Amino acid sequence: xxxxxxxxxxxxxxxxxxxxxxxxxxxxxxKNTTMYDFVLKVIPEDLKSELSVELIDEIFVFVTSxxxxx
Numbered sequence: 001x002x003x004x005x006x007x008x009x010x011x012x013x014x015x016x017x018x019x020x021x022x023x024x025x026x027x028x029x030x031k032n033t034t035m036y037d038f039v040l041k042v043i044p045e046d047l048k049s050e051l052s053v054e055l056i057d058e059i060f061v062f063v064t065s066x067x068x069x070x
Contacts, residue, residue, distance in 0.1 A: 009043070009051060013039055013051075013056055016042045017060055036056060039056055
């Protein structure tokens with residue numbers, strides 16, 4: 001079964017947040033780059049119409065709480 005666009009978007013956002021965090025910890029990303037800016041750059045154009053700040057926030061909260069509970 002293939003993933004629908006929302007599932008793809010969630011996977012890409014979660015990955016983008018993780019990569020952003022790693023790069024930020026290593027000081028390998030410009031200081032003025034926000035997580036939102038970074039995530040927007042990695043979202044394919046065909047999925048951007050389904051993207052929202054609320055979805056990014058929701059995934060960020062989930063990813064952060066999951067990592068903090070490990």
